[in-house]
Amino acid sequence: MSEHTPTPTITEYWNDAAPTFDAEPDHGLRDADTRAAWARLLGGWIPAGSRSVLDVGCGTGTLSLLLAADGHRVTGVDLAPRMVAEARAKQAATGHTARFLVGDAAAPPVGEDARFDVVLARHLLWTLPQPEAALGRWCGLLRPGGVLILIEGRWAEAAPGSTPYAADAELLPWPGGVGAEQLADTVRPLVASLRIEQLGGDPQLWGRPVTDERYALIAQV
Ligand SMILES: C[S@@+](CC[C@H](N)C(=O)[O-])C[C@H]1O[C@@H](n2cnc3c(N)ncnc32)[C@H](O)[C@@H]1O
Numbered sequence: 001m002s003e004h005t006p007t008p009t010i011t012e013y014w015n016d017a018a019p020t021f022d023a024e025p026d027h028g029l030r031d032a033d034t035r036a037a038w039a040r041l042l043g044g045w046i047p048a049g050s051r052s053v054l055d056v057g058c059g060t061g062t063l064s065l066l067l068a069a070d071g072h073r074v075t076g077v078d079l080a081p082r083m084v085a086e087a088r089a090k091q092a093a094t095g096h097t098a099r100f101l102v103g104d105a106a107a108p109p110v111g112e113d114a115r116f117d118v119v120l121a122r123h124l125l126w127t128l129p130q131p132e133a134a135l136g137r138w139c140g141l142l143r144p145g146g147v148l149i150l151i152e153g154r155w156a157e158a159a160p161g162s163t164p165y166a167a168d169a170e171l172l173p174w175p176g177g178v179g180a181e182q183l184a185d186t187v188r189p190l191v192a193s194l195r196i197e198q199l200g201g202d203p204q205l206w207g208r209p210v211t212d213e214r215y216a217l218i219a220q221v
Contacts, residue, residue, distance in 0.1 A: 005104070010127065013166035014059075014080035021060050021086070025207020029062050037204040039066055042120075045149055045218050046072070051117040054141060056105035056134075057124030061087025061098065067120075068096040075099045075116075077108045106134040108141070115143045122151035126177045127169070132186055139190045142221045148191065151199070153177050153214035180215045187219055194219035 022028030029035040042063065046053070050071045055064040058076030060083055068074045068091075076098055078084050087100045103109035105124060119138040125131045138148060154177035164170040180196045187194055199205055200214040 005129070007129075007166075007168040009166045009168050011079055013169075014078075015082040018060065018080060018082035018086050021083070022062065026205060027060065027062060029066065031207060033204055034207050035066070037202065038063065039070065041199075041205070041216075042067060042149075043070065045147065045216070046118055047147065052115075053118040053120060054108060054110065054116040054138075056108060056119065056121045056138065057127075058087060058100065059083050061090055061100055063120065063122060064098045064100070065090055065094055065096045068098040069094070072118075075101065075108075075110060077101045077103045077105055077110070079104055106130060106137060108137075110141070114141065116141055116146060117143060118147045118149060120149045120151075123153075125150065125152055125183070126155070126174045127165075127172060128174075129172060131174055131178070135187060136190060139221050144221065146221050148187070148217075148219040148221065150183065150187070150217040150219075151215075152180075152183060152217065153200075154179055154212055156210075156212040177213070179213060180217065183217055187217060191219040191221050 025031055025034050029038055053067050053072045053074045055074060055076040058064050058078050061076050064074045064076035076087055081102050084100045084102050091098055101109055119142055128134050169175055184194060184196060195218055197216045199216055200210055203209045
């Protein structure tokens with residue numbers, strides 16, 4: 001296994017998390033107001049029209065299916081087969097069409113020539129062994145003018161010194177999340193322009209008030 005490869009214990013953690021993952025308000029978006037808040041947010045960042053979107057670390061596919069419902073052509077990729085199984089089951093239940101693949105977000109199994117209008121990653125970078133390499137790969141998968149959307153933060157639950165969430169997670173470079181300034185410094189050389197939007201002040205997005213850092217980085221290549 002190379003240092004780029006996520007460890008089996010990390011995959012196992014997410015497989016085990018899959019059946020109950022959507023119980024969190026911002027994961028399952030089961031509340032209509034929370035769902036509408038995310039739809040508005042994503043709609044404001046994605047250019048008009050039907051766009052090809054790659055949702056890396058898609059989890060149970062909630063955002064993928066939200067975008068599919070809006071007419072976008074979405075591919076979701078996740079490392080954990082049980083997350084992908086949940087996403088496919090939700091797709092069957094909703095009737096919205098997206099493609100869900102099992103694979104590593106750092107090397108999405110979409111084919112060498114595939115290009116996308118949008119690459120979206122929500123709450124993924126903190127759990128990647130080589131986040132910088134993944135960011136480079138995602139920018140390479142975008143068409144000229146394409147949009148990279150990174151929804152990230154620094155989680156209160158994973159503050160420095162807290163127990164790693166899975167065995168081997170202590171080896172991750174951004175284990176408690178990554179601050180907006182640090183992520184912007186990492187992404188800036190890869191893109192033509194970027195901006196940060198703070199998201200912590202809107203409780204509707206999270207289903208509750210939050211006090212930790214939460215933001216989106218929106219970049220154009
Ligand atoms: C916190 S969840 C976020 C899920 C989804 N993006 C969302 O916002 O609801 C992190 C997800 O990343 C996936 N993941 C972790 N490491 C990954 C990797 N190297 N490649 C692809 N997916 C990965 C996990 O299986 C999990 O589904």
